[in-house]
Amino acid sequence: MAATQVLRSEWTKIRSVASTLWTLSLAAVVTVVLGVLISLLSKNEFDKMSAKDRLSFDPTYISFAGMSLGQLAMIVFGVLVVSNEYSTGMIRTSLSAVPQRGTFLFSKMAVATGLAFLVGLVTSFVAFFLGQAMLGSHKAAIGDPGVLRAVIGGGLYMTLIAVFSMGVATMLRSPMLSLGILMPFFFLISAILGNVSATKKIGQFLPDQAGSKIMQVVTPIDDDVPYGPWGGLGIMVLWVVVAVIGGYVLLKRRDA
Structure with a gap:
């Protein structure tokens, strides 16, 4: 084929399954x-913030606060796109129609990635x-230094x-x-490692913590992360490449 x-x-497969959309x-x-x-709460609390918090205030990053939960749905989308065929048994039919497993997998991922990027970018x-x-008077403008990069980065992060x-x-x-591995990984393990002083330096290199740097415009005063926005996105890309290669290798080696 x-x-x-x-x-x-x-x-056709993706758009015909209502749960993915x-x-x-x-x-x-x-x-959103x-x-x-x-953002509304931050505006109301701004006058009560300490001088240090005001200097670290990032209006752009604040508007992306919902991504911490929005990514939950993106995780479910990514899992459903692939595993629906396994749970229904359709994988055997698909691999019979497309025996080149690399073509099958990367075509599926290409379509899903394009759809995720479109939704992620518009959402961002x-x-x-x-x-x-x-945010009213505390807002940032799309033309301010680093803001457009952060907004586009939000779409890339979700993708x-x-x-x-x-x-x-x-x-x-x-x-x-x-889902039993991904949900705790992003919502428990990453949060724990990132907030405990003994493991904070490890947490900085997890995909979500590193990738989210691309959405930051203002660097917090006490920030000691050893990479910038693009470096963080690069670390996240490496995690993604490893996961995709792992999936491809196992798909090639085992039976449907």
Whole structure:
């Protein structure tokens, strides 16, 4: 089967499964709504902040506060895109139609990644502009230094979360097992490692903590992270590449 036909087939699969599209919609809504609420709260609390907190105040990053929950839906989307076929048994039919497993996997990932990037980028811009509207006189402008990079970076961050989840789901095959590992990894392990002084330097190199640096415009005063926004995104990309390669190698080696 030609690559273009495989791409069309994968697009049909994704849009015909309602749960995958619903999770993308949920990612967008949660990110925007929570970002707006936290931006409004930050505006009301600004006058009560210490001088140190005011100097570290990042209006752009504040508007992306909803991504901490929005990425949850992106993880589910990435897992569902891959593992739906395993849970329904359709994987055997798919691999019979497309015996080149690399073509099958990377076509699936290409379509899902493009969709995730489109939703992530639109979500990031909407969250930014609505968040800044809530911040009033404390807002940032899209033309300010570093702001456009941060907004586009928000879309890239959400996309990479989805691709990383696809890689892990390809390795594990089971949706429950994939979510059972990814959810604690991002919402418990990363948070614990990042907030405990003894493990903080390890936590800085986890995909979510490193990748989120791309959305920062103002560097916090006590920040000792040894990389900048692009360095952090690069670390996240490395995690994603490892997950995708791991998924590809295991898909090639084992039976459906």
